[in-house]
Amino acid sequence: MDFLVFQYPMITIQACLDGLLLGILFALIAYGMALQWGVMNIINIAQGDLVILGGYIAYFMYLYGIHPAWGVIVSPIIMYFVGIAIYKLVINKVVDRDLFISILATFGISILFMQLMNFAFGADVVLANSGYGTTMLFDNNVVLPNSKIFSAFISIVFAICLVVYMKRSKLGRAIRATAQNARAAKILGVDTEKVYAATFGINAALCGVAGALISITFTIHPYMGLPYTIRSFMIVIVAGLGNLPGVAMSGMGLGIFEEFADYILGTEFRIGSVFLLLVLILVYRRFKLSRKREYLK
Amino acid sequence: MNKNSWILYIGILVFGLVAPFIFPAFKVQLSILCVLIVLATTWNIQGGEMGYNSFGNILFYGLGMYLCASVQVGMFFPLAEWTESGGEKTFVHTPSQFFQGMAAGLVVAAVVPTIVAGLIGYSILGLRGHYFAICTLGLGVAAGEISGGIEIIGAGQGFTTPPFPNIGGLEARGEFFYFLSFGALVLTFIAVRAIYTTRFRLILNAIRDNEDKAEAMGIETMKYKISGWMISAFFCGLAGGIMGGLVGYIDSTDVAFDGREMGVFMVLMAILGGKGTLWGPIIGATLFHFFKEGFWTFFLGWQYVALGVLIVVIVIYFPEGLMGWLREKYPERFGEVVDEADRKAQVELK
Numbered sequence: 001m002d003f004l005v006f007q008y009p010m011i012t013i014q015a016c017l018d019g020l021l022l023g024i025l026f027a028l029i030a031y032g033m034a035l036q037w038g039v040m041n042i043i044n045i046a047q048g049d050l051v052i053l054g055g056y057i058a059y060f061m062y063l064y065g066i067h068p069a070w071g072v073i074v075s076p077i078i079m080y081f082v083g084i085a086i087y088k089l090v091i092n093k094v095v096d097r098d099l100f101i102s103i104l105a106t107f108g109i110s111i112l113f114m115q116l117m118n119f120a121f122g123a124d125v126v127l128a129n130s131g132y133g134t135t136m137l138f139d140n141n142v143v144l145p146n147s148k149i150f151s152a153f154i155s156i157v158f159a160i161c162l163v164v165y166m167k168r169s170k171l172g173r174a175i176r177a178t179a180q181n182a183r184a185a186k187i188l189g190v191d192t193e194k195v196y197a198a199t200f201g202i203n204a205a206l207c208g209v210a211g212a213l214i215s216i217t218f219t220i221h222p223y224m225g226l227p228y229t230i231r232s233f234m235i236v237i238v239a240g241l242g243n244l245p246g247v248a249m250s251g252m253g254l255g256i257f258e259e260f261a262d263y264i265l266g267t268e269f270r271i272g273s274v275f276l277l278l279v280l281i282l283v284y285r286r287f288k289l290s291r292k293r294e295y296l297k
Numbered sequence: 298m299n300k301n302s303w304i305l306y307i308g309i310l311v312f313g314l315v316a317p318f319i320f321p322a323f324k325v326q327l328s329i330l331c332v333l334i335v336l337a338t339t340w341n342i343q344g345g346e347m348g349y350n351s352f353g354n355i356l357f358y359g360l361g362m363y364l365c366a367s368v369q370v371g372m373f374f375p376l377a378e379w380t381e382s383g384g385e386k387t388f389v390h391t392p393s394q395f396f397q398g399m400a401a402g403l404v405v406a407a408v409v410p411t412i413v414a415g416l417i418g419y420s421i422l423g424l425r426g427h428y429f430a431i432c433t434l435g436l437g438v439a440a441g442e443i444s445g446g447i448e449i450i451g452a453g454q455g456f457t458t459p460p461f462p463n464i465g466g467l468e469a470r471g472e473f474f475y476f477l478s479f480g481a482l483v484l485t486f487i488a489v490r491a492i493y494t495t496r497f498r499l500i501l502n503a504i505r506d507n508e509d510k511a512e513a514m515g516i517e518t519m520k521y522k523i524s525g526w527m528i529s530a531f532f533c534g535l536a537g538g539i540m541g542g543l544v545g546y547i548d549s550t551d552v553a554f555d556g557r558e559m560g561v562f563m564v565l566m567a568i569l570g571g572k573g574t575l576w577g578p579i580i581g582a583t584l585f586h587f588f589k590e591g592f593w594t595f596f597l598g599w600q601y602v603a604l605g606v607l608i609v610v611i612v613i614y615f616p617e618g619l620m621g622w623l624r625e626k627y628p629e630r631f632g633e634v635v636d637e638a639d640r641k642a643q644v645e646l647k
Contacts, residue, residue: 043427093613099427100350104568105612107561112605114557119598226438233431272442278435279421286423296428 010141015259017137017144023255024152025210025217027248028159029228030235032206038241039179039199040095042102046086047232048225049113050204054079054211055220056121062128062215069130071212072154076205083204087197095196110225117222127219151213158209162202163244175199179242227271234278237285237296310483317475324471328543330586331478332536335485336559337566337578339532342489343525344564345572346498348505349422351526353433354533355560356440357414359553361406361534362541363450366458368405369398369542380451392462399542406538407531414530418523425508434556441554456547474543481539485532486579492528493575501525502573561608562589569611571620580619 033047044050057078058071090109094102132146166172177185178195186192214220235254239246254277261273282296289295317324336358343349370379374388390398417436424432450456461470492498500521503511512518537553547553554560562585570581588607592600615622623630 043431090609090613097616100430101612101616103427103430104564105609108605108608108612110605111557111561111601111608115599115601115605119602230431230435230438237428266446268446269443272439272446275435275439275442279432279439282424282428282432282435283420286420286428290423295423295425 010138011263013138014142015263016256017142018148019256019259020252021144021148021152021255022258023252024155024248025213025251026228026231026235026254027251028155028206029210030232030239030247030251031159031162031244032203032210033229033232034236034239034241034247035175035206036199036203037236039175040091040196041099042091042094043099043106043233044203045103045106045229046110046113046225047203047207048228048230049110049117050079050083050207050225051211051214051228052220052222052225053082053113053117054208055215056117056211057208058212058215059121059126059128059220067130068128068212068216069150071128071215072209075208075212077208079208079211080201080205083201083207084197086204087200091200092193092196110229114222114225121222123222125219125221126215128215130216145217147217151217154209154213158206159244159248162206171195171198227274230275230278234274234281238281313479313483317472321468321471324475325543326586326590328471328475328478329540330583331475331482332540332543333562333566333586334579334582335478335481335532335536336563337570337582338485338489339529339536340563341567341572341574341578342492342501342529343522344567345574345577346493346501346505347522347525348508349425349522349526350430350564351433351529352430352556352560352564353421353436354529354563355437355554355556356433357410357530357533358537358540358559359437359440359444359549359555360410360413361537362547362553363444363456364409364534365399365402365406365538366456366541366547367450368402369395369459372398372401377449380449380456390459390462392464395459395462398459403535403538407535410530410534410537411527414527415523418526419519422519422522422526434560437554437556437560441550441556444554445549451547451549455549455552458541458545458547460545474539478536478539478543481532481535484535488528488532490575497521497524505573565608565611568616568618571618571622571624574620577618577620584619 029047029051033044036042036044054071054075057075058068061071061074062068086109090105091102094105130147130150132150135144135146135149136142137144166176174185174190174195175198177188177190178192178199182192185195211220231254235247235250238250238253254274257277258270258274262270265273285296316327320327336354340351340354344351367376369390370376370388373390373394379388421429421432421436444450461473500511500516500518503514503516504518504522508518541547541553544552566582566585567578568581569585570579571577589600589604592603592607596603617625
């Protein structure tokens with residue numbers, strides 16, 4: 001236990017800013033989660049592994065001498081096709097079934113990806129060095145790496161692009177129609193199969209962007225996927241499906257929570273505290289709803 | 298119970314008792330198989346019968362594992378110094394200390410997780426469907442991460458369980474753990490079979506089929522849900538305690554709270570055999586163990602890839618499991634009355 005964080009306001013500011021920038025990234029991943037959950041009614045446990053895979057694409061560009069920031073463009077394009085491939089092979093068989101089936105099937109994909117990445121890229125913790133330097137604030141008491149600011153900025157840009165795309169384009173309209181009522185959309189001539197594939201592809205592409213940004217700002221490792229899945233799941237259940245400002249807010253909240261947990265409890269309990277927070281949130285919601293004799297649906 | 302099933306049970310019991318002497322090289326494998334069957338069967342109580350698909354039974358398994366080893370050490374020696382010394386043993390259990398410690402440890406390993414399940418049951422079991430699944434997944438991983446940060450049980454470097462006392466060497470060790478796990482298996486089977494003949498099972502099935510209606514019929518569903526989970530926790534803890542001694546080394550995320558392996562295995566075994574049947578998880582666990590050992594031997598290094606593919610294939614193509622498939626094919630064998638004309642009519646309709 002270390003309460004230094006409350007005694008020095010600068011550390012508090014540092015933790016808040018770090019958390020905010022981190023939370024914007026989480027919100028981007030959670031947006032993809034909300035998209036596929038809302039449209040296809042599946043929960044994708046492999047979400048975090050898609051993020052890590054996207055990160056490795058950027059890392060490889062870095063290894064071959066290309067600046068990893070270009071990964072933000074390349075990684076989503078590759079990940080889109082990876083997403084389509086996963087959809088065609090597995091997801092299209094679990095779309096209409098029980099949610100537990102989709103959880104278990106994507107758990108299988110997650111294990112598969114983890115191990116394949118472990119073979120392909122090795123079990124080392126890696127990061128792609130962007131060489132962006134740092135920004136000093138408040139008399140050099142608060143240090144913000146520019147790469148974090150860059151990643152938050154790019155996340156916001158991608159999120160805005162996606163929102164506009166969903167509102168304006170034909171495919172976006174088809175996706176929203178399918179989310180509202182798949183049957184009616186089908187009757188009105190929407191090829192729902194194609195919409196589902198595109199949705200999953202867009203989700204994977206978002207994961208690719210987030211992964212590329214994570215490989216620049218933090219570190220990636222083949223087995224680090226599951227915490228990202230849990231974080232995005234948590235953000236979505238707090239904010240609710242289709243509530244975009246809510247997703248952004250709860251993402252940032254989670255980021256700040258994590259930074260403080262890191263300072264107060266110690267880094268070894270960071271991931272544990274995220275998972276415990278998930279349990280606490282679910283239990284809190286359950287007790288709140290059970291007063292009205294309802295339950296989480 | 299008719300004559301045939303008695304013959305079957307006695308046959309299996311006799312086979313179980315002589316198996317370590319017929320296949321002396323596979324004693325450890327057979328012990329692990331027994332533990333896997335215990336885990337799959339007890340997962341089935343609340344996963345298959347009650348419809349609450351949990352990824353979190355690994356919590357009780359890991360808890361039992363740590364508790365059994367801690368009690369076994371802590372009864373005779375200071376626990377902190379034991380874990381600090383790590384692999385280099387400064388303390389040695391005498392045979393009588395070892396067995397006393399093991400017995401006490403197994404009792405604690407079974408009882409404490411049951412109490413824990415009872416305590417958290419009211420909060421967790423109020424969640425339904427996929428929320429329950431994800432919540433229990435979170436519980437299991439959180440337990441692993443947190444126990445990996447606690448110094449007294451070895452933190453990140455792991456916890457070596459007391460080595461088997463120096464009597465009879467490796468042979469005796471294998472036989473001891475085999476009979477321990479086989480005993481746990483027999484106990485589990487008798488308990489589960491007894492439970493499945495009572496009204497309790499019907500209530501669990503009612504909860505699975507429609508919880509709201511079950512509640513409307515006047516069943517206090519929460520009471521039964523918690524009891525079901527506590528029964529699972531009891532046997533999971535016991536299995537964990539045995540497995541800890543068998544493996545000889547406890548690591549927080551790789552052995553005890555191994556959600557990526559054991560936590561998924563127990564779900565998968567029950568699904569492979571057929572959820573909601575007595576024999577399904579047993580057959581599933583046996584088949585799965587053969588598959589797994591095959592993978593681990595022939596695809597060394599690629600075993601998780603094969604495992605991932607296996608999970609996807611089982612879940613997508615055999616969600617009802619082996620018993621479900623057999624039931625569809627030969628409903629008469631499962632005691633369902635089938636009207637021959639009706640069946641023909643159905644076939645023609647297709």
